[in-house]
Amino acid sequence: VQLQASGGGTVQAGGSLRLSCAASGRTFRNSGMAWFRQTPGEEREFVAVIITSAGTTRYADSVKGRFTISRDNAKNTVDLQMNSLKPEDTAVYYCAATSVRYNSGSPYYQSKEGYAYWGQGTQVTVSS
DSSP: OEEEEEOOEEEETTOOEEEEEEEESSOOTTSEEEEEEEOTTSOOEEEEEEETTTTEEEEOTTTTTTEEEEEETTTTEEEEEEOSOOGGGOEEEEEEEOOOOOOTTOGGGGSGGGOSEEOOOEEEEEEO
């Protein structure tokens, strides 16, 4: 299984970026695909997840209203549209996927321990 993330870059505060993650080797249409981010010296933190073919979503409070996660089950991809970016959004962003169908309310969807598959990370830098 491989997850290939792309779309990172440098943008000014208030700008937008769109990250994309393509999965190969298996499908995840009935489980969770997510984005996490990490800054040097910090733990990897949850950003957003999209669960099941119905597209249930959850977001970290820090990105709610600014970021939108979406998936294309036919293409086995998950995207993260990031608007109104802030300098504190600067981080390496990782896509993740799980083949486990947790209960819809499970905290595992927002925990890095809940994911067995990870992409290589893509740098997002927001300048002030």
